[in-house]
Amino acid sequence: MQKLETIYEILLAHYGDLEWWPAETAFEVIVGAILTQNTAWTNVEKAIARFGGDLSAERILALSPEELQEIIRPAGFFRQKSQYLKAVSEWLLSLGGDMDMLSSRPLPQIRAELLGIRGVGNETADSILLYAFQLPSFVVDAYTMRFFRRFPIPAGETYMEVKAFCEAGLPRDVEIYQHFHALIVQNGKEHCRKQMSCPGCPLAELCLKTAL
DNA sequence: CGCCAGGGCCATA
DNA sequence: TATGGCCATGGC
Numbered sequence: 001m002q003k004l005e006t007i008y009e010i011l012l013a014h015y016g017d018l019e020w021w022p023a024e025t026a027f028e029v030i031v032g033a034i035l036t037q038n039t040a041w042t043n044v045e046k047a048i049a050r051f052g053g054d055l056s057a058e059r060i061l062a063l064s065p066e067e068l069q070e071i072i073r074p075a076g077f078f079r080q081k082s083q084y085l086k087a088v089s090e091w092l093l094s095l096g097g098d099m100d101m102l103s104s105r106p107l108p109q110i111r112a113e114l115l116g117i118r119g120v121g122n123e124t125a126d127s128i129l130l131y132a133f134q135l136p137s138f139v140v141d142a143y144t145m146r147f148f149r150r151f152p153i154p155a156g157e158t159y160m161e162v163k164a165f166c167e168a169g170l171p172r173d174v175e176i177y178q179h180f181h182a183l184i185v186q187n188g189k190e191h192c193r194k195q196m197s198c199p200g201c202p203l204a205e206l207c208l209k210t211a212l
Numbered sequence: 213c214g215c216c217a218g219g220g221c222c223a224t225a
Numbered sequence: 226t227a228t229g230g231c232c233a234t235g236g237c
Contacts, residue, residue, distance in 0.1 A: 040216080
């Protein structure tokens with residue numbers, strides 16, 4: 001396949017800078033990362049709106065399980081996710097709650113801590129690192145997995161293999177990681193999801209055109 | 213009506 | 226390590 005940077009440049013030239021993780025605060029990014037697990041983003045927006053602008057780790061811990069479940073109900077899996085939200089909130093506050101202090105520590109350490117939290121797996125951990133803490137940890141999601149089935153990776157296709165491949169093939173830069181992830185999602189939504197709609201795809205000439 | 217969306221946990225082999 | 230069942234809502 002082509003150099004990863006080449007693919008990135010092509011996508012960037014075609015779609016431009018996509019900023020698709022809208023959030024008022026870093027904590028809202030964390031909440032969104034939990035709520036969006038296997039869930040449409042429109043449902044996450046509904047759930048976040050139901051916090052009524054009062055969204056903090058303290059608030060989440062103060063709410064009863066039932067109250068929290070009722071607020072996030074539109075995001076689905078609300079019984080599990082209410083526990084997950086309380087777990088990340090406890091982690092955050094147990095370390096002082098200062099996002100800047102937290103993010104100033106070694107990335108691998110933060111990632112390991114995140115993975116130790118109930119409800120935080122690889123993708124959620126990387127989303128929090130990249131979009132909430134602004135640290136260079138590449139996010140691999142369902143779109144990314146499908147994407148690299150079109151451009152097979154020699155190393156393999158497990159989560160960590162795809163992640164390592166992307167990080168090795170791009171400058172270690174938060175903006176680039178964020179943009180590339182957004183570009184992959186946008187391209188995947190428009191082209192290789194339900195049907196093979198190659199016309200108009202900026203990568204049509206490079207793609208293996210493998211049925212997904 | 214059925215499908216599935218920006219996963220993760222847990223039990224089982 | 227690798228499947229498979231489970232969790233739940235809203236949009237199409």
